[in-house]
Amino acid sequence: MTAGPVEQAREQVQEQAREQARAGRLLAKWRRQRGFSQLELANLADVSARHIGFVETGRSQPSREMVLRLAGHLDVPARVRNSLLLAAGYAPVYPERPLDDPAMQPVLEAVRRVLRGHQPYPALVVDGRWDIVASNDAFGLFTEGVAAHLLEPPVNGLRLVLHPEGMAPRIANIGQWRDKLLARLACRAALDERLRPLYEELLGYPCARPEPEIGAPGPDDIMVPLQLRHGDVTLNFIATLATFGTAHDVTMSELVIESFFPADEHTAAYLSGS
Structure with missing residues (x-):
């Protein structure tokens, strides 16, 4: 049975929420890998520790600029920054050219x-x-x-x-x-x-x-x-x-x-x- 418009919209919202949560988990993983607390990262990024917590749990949708700012402070590799952007619903910004380019x-x-x-x-x-x-x-x-x-x-x-x-x-x-x-x-x-x-x-x-x-x-x-x-x-x-x-x-x-x-x-x- 084909889902109606309401059910499709609900599924899209749920999928978006799952992706936001995945982006938050990735950021939290890198934060821990770099040895930062939420407060330390918040101070570096000039945001509140509460906002960092909301981003990491998926309760808050980070902007494209915020994803890149946090990734920059965490010294996340370019490949992973692209993955973070995709998970947060944005297009990758770092190209990947072959060596013969x-x-x-x-x-x-x-x-x-x-x-x-x-x-x-x-x-x-x-x-x-x-x-x-x-x-x-x-x-x-x-x-x-x-x-x-x-x-x-x-x-x-x-x-x-x-x-x-x-x-x-x-x-x-x-x-x-x-x-x-x-x-x-x-x-x-x-x-x-x-x-x-x-x-x-x-x-x-x-x-x-x-x-x-x-x-x-x-x-x-x-x-x-x-x-x-x-x-x-x-x-x-x-x-x-x-x-x-x-x-x-x-x-x-x-x-x-x-x-x-x-x-x-x-x-x-x-x-x-x-």
């Missing part, structure tokens, strides 16, 4: 310059799924001995490191790196469902320490180095991450440049050929 060419050229300039040390660029977009010649040091199927595009950077046929057998401190990478991925997967299958896959890889652990650093620890075996030597690296801080495109905002530097003089001399 002409508008992305200046970005890719800037990335290539960074990678070339980092020689003779390894560097790579990954996207929001941790797929490798580009790398420099020195990155070949990391892929030596890796199974061919792991190097077929798209090459996933996390799979490359943790797979038993990837870099894992050559990483002397694979337990530490596994813990660090899985913890980072778990945080992202909790907020981005696209990454959940990857997390489950990597969690299932065999390792001497199968479950991620949270350990306190020692008195002399300032970082977790990457200890990579290369032939008869062990090279030590520290890693830095860089992003495009003013990106308004989803694809661009998710690009991460990971650069590896020598953690000791021995590694520096080995990589420079001296």
